[in-house]
Amino acid sequence: MQLQFYKYQGTGNDFVLIDNRQQLFPKNNTKLVAFLCDRKFGIGADGLILLENDELSDFKMVYYNSDGNESTMCGNGGRCIVAFAKKLGVIENDTTFNAVDGLHKATITHDLVTLQMIDVDEVKEKEKYVFLDTGSPHHVQIVKDLAKLDVAKEGAKLRYGIYGKEGSNINFVSPVDSNTFQIRTYERGVEDETLSCGTGVTAVALAMHKAKVTEQNHIHINTEGGKLQVTFFENEGKYTDVYLIGAANFVFKGEISC
């Protein structure tokens, strides 16, 4: 078959986006999704996202990691699908869409997408790290020499060592100033370092606040692929009104035989 696709990226976390409003995409074909995401034999991406019709909202987001498996929420993918929905004429500048973790509000101005993330009720503080779920599970750990760290190796050790088969995404963090953090992320399902991870960026902002590394509620995060911001409201250790803010960009579109 000939498949029409669009390629987007958000701070270097890149995705194949497909308009599946006609339900023509074979959703259980893990090998096909992995092939489309393959950087040598396919289009190349960290993940694949389907845009579908939804009864409750403007559209539905279905997310797959590059290993071909459907997964939990993707923050950068969420920002990219908002830009894609606007390009398709499904939305204008404001939207509410449905994803695996529930409804998300978002606004888009030029290429800047502000995406509401889920509320986070529980942030677990351990001796050496923090664990929380921002739509996807995240381990957050402060490290000394972030630039020199072998993220693929150390991330895999923790992902399999602590979290087993289900796994977790692993974020390594270095504070820059009172509300800025540099991060590098190992992504479950990609099983490698990616240039950015939106749910990871969100997790780092909340974890640094919970661990009292920052007292601010407007956090700047520098990823390997660019800058993102997170704002939130905190009350008795629970986080609400959590927003992930940053650019989402169309790269190219095409057709692939598969």
Ligand SMILES: N[C@@H](CCC[C@H](N)C(=O)O)C(=O)O
């Ligand atoms: N890149 C994503 C995270 C995607 C999901 C993750 N790999 C998982 O399976 O937990 C983001 O921007 O949040």
